[in-house]
Amino acid sequence: MTQDEMKRAAAEAALAYVEEKTVIGVGTGSTANHFIDLLAEKRIPLEGTVASSVATAERLKGHGYKILELNQTGPLSLYVDGADESDPRLNLIKGGGGALTREKIVAAASDKFVCIADESKLVDVLGDFPLPIEVIPMAQSYVAREMVKLGGNPSLRLDYITDNGNIILDVSGLHIVDPVTLEREINQITGVVTVGLFAARPADVLILGAPGGAQVVTA
Numbered sequence: 001m002t003q004d005e006m007k008r009a010a011a012e013a014a015l016a017y018v019e020e021k022t023v024i025g026v027g028t029g030s031t032a033n034h035f036i037d038l039l040a041e042k043r044i045p046l047e048g049t050v051a052s053s054v055a056t057a058e059r060l061k062g063h064g065y066k067i068l069e070l071n072q073t074g075p076l077s078l079y080v081d082g083a084d085e086s087d088p089r090l091n092l093i094k095g096g097g098g099a100l101t102r103e104k105i106v107a108a109a110s111d112k113f114v115c116i117a118d119e120s121k122l123v124d125v126l127g128d129f130p131l132p133i134e135v136i137p138m139a140q141s142y143v144a145r146e147m148v149k150l151g152g153n154p155s156l157r158l159d160y161i162t163d164n165g166n167i168i169l170d171v172s173g174l175h176i177v178d179p180v181t182l183e184r185e186i187n188q189i190t191g192v193v194t195v196g197l198f199a200a201r202p203a204d205v206l207i208l209g210a211p212g213g214a215q216v217v218t219a
């Protein structure tokens with residue numbers, strides 16, 4: 001089974017959490033794309049969707065799904081999205097695709113967050129994947145210096161601007177044993193829009209695609 005097939009297997013298992021004719025939140029990335037395509041292939045009717053990125057909105061629209069603004073919907077019952085890393089407590093690193101801010105907003109507004117990933121994304125301790133941070137452009141150097149003080153090695157994501165008009169710093173070298181505290185500390189740095197650590201609001205369910213099929217992990 002390839003990594004992509006494992007992503008698709010996880011996405012397919014997430015369909016079990018979708019209630020027809022509801023409004024759901026939909027994440028961004030290659031695993032979320034499988035989920036979107038499977039919703040359409042299985043002809044699952046939805047009242048609407050809240051997209052976590054422009055790219056996801058375009059893909060959903062291409063399949064005929066209605067896009068709603070989060071400000072119109074109130075709380076969502078379900079959010080489905082991928083991740084770059086998960087620890088066993090379902091704390092996540094997200095933002096490899098740059099969509100972390102809108103993803104974190106939709107996750108925060110959702111009752112249940114189902115994370116879908118291939119099995120390689122489950123790690124003991126977060127941090128091998130460089131931690132993405134969305135930053136207001138004029139704060140780039142300041143935030144980078146603050147991240148060095150926290151033990152990280154920041155690097156600017158080149159030729160990339162987020163859907164919100166900001167830059168991304170990818171911070172390597174972190175061994176994140178206390179993700180809740182680190183998320184809070186980074187959130188306090190002036191100029192940080194969002195850190196791609198999802199620990200104050202982790203996933204509720206992690207579905208891992210693996211050669212033997214999809215496995216459901218709960219914290």
Ligand SMILES: O=C[C@H](O)[C@H](O)[C@H](O)COP(=O)(O)O
Binds near residue numbers: 029095098099
């Ligand atoms: O910004 C992107 C998102 O956080 C993605 O969910 C994450 O990067 C995982 O992407 P993929 O499903 O392509 O591995």
